[in-house]
Amino acid sequence: MITMSVFRIGNEVVDYEIHLLERHLRLLDTELAAIHTAIALSADPDTDGLFDAGEYFIGSGFVAIQRYITSVRCSEKVAQDVALKIPPVLSNGMPFAQALHVGANYWKHVEEWFEPAFKGSALNGLAAKTLDTLEKSTPWAEYTCSNLLAQFGDSNQLLLTPLIPKIMHWRNAMMKLSP
Template sequence: MINILGNFARLEELFLMLDAKLSEIDLAIQSSADPDSDGLFDQSEYYVGLGFVAAQQCLVETVIFSGLGKNKKAYKLGPRHRCGIAYVAAINSAADWWKHEAEW
């Protein structure tokens, strides 16, 4: 049996670490004459991508162990952005994009 609350606690801990790292990078961006050439935007994107993948992992575990199964219906559930897409679907898509972007 999966411990959903334990997963959320670990996810929260990871997000706090990622937030600290992103804040550090943001400070470097603010003081850089050319943050793009310094690779700071790429660093920031990397850590944001890690966050999406961690969230996706938690979502997949929750969906599978809740009995819904990993199907399209599961990713249409829950709160939605004002544009109409479910947050779960947006997180899943962003994580997939980040994981596979280098292949394209």
């Protein structure tokens, strides 16, 4: 178990976990690149399940990034509501970390929202808050994670490793808040 994912030695940031995250995202990007190729060759990528496969790997990447964000903010003792508002900020005004956080929560919990307990009733609590926040960046009805990833950068090539510089930007900005 990693107990301190990020710390400083003088002015230098030591971040062992960012390298693990990057390796993880590269593995997911290998799958995403194969899916991009298959989509280009497919007569009907939706029916072939390619969009769903891409959504799965992107959602998994969001969860890994969320775990990293949580690890860093906890090691720096910064409250979640503060950490999620730290730059960078997307073109729609939503903080990058917050968008990733709600994307990961959406991916982890969306199936629960369609359980019989929810049928016929409006979502409430954290589920409603997650969707309200998410809908500021993308509609949640179809391929939500893919649409959200497109908001972060190049919408023609949906890959996760290009997010690493933004994640590091967030980390560095957040570390300036803690003593």
